[in-house]
Amino acid sequence: MLEGQGNCCAVCRSGFTEGDRPHIDHDHSCCPGKKPCGKCVRGLLCGRCNTGLGQFKDSMTFLRAAISYLESFR
Incomplete structure (x- = not known):
């Protein structure tokens, strides 16, 4: 999966580094805890994007709604 994403976050496309390793993103409606079952894994995200989605x-x-809010200030 990491190679398939070009060693980058699936959302912001920033490259993973030692300081920002990939986080496994999964559908929490399938697995409400922190560990995914494997069937609901969506991709690899940087910490910032993973936290944002959460x-x-x-x-x-x-x-x-957040996008609309930000656009209203352009």
Whole structure:
């Protein structure tokens, strides 16, 4: 998976480093804990993107609202 993503975060495309290793992103509605079952793995993310998705509870509604909010200040 790491090679398939070009050693980069699937969201922001920043390269992984020793200081920012990949985080396994998974669908929390399948596996509510921290460890995925393996079937629900979506990709590898940097810490910032992984935390961001978690803070938005993987909700596309919340993420779209955040984008709309940011765009209103352009």
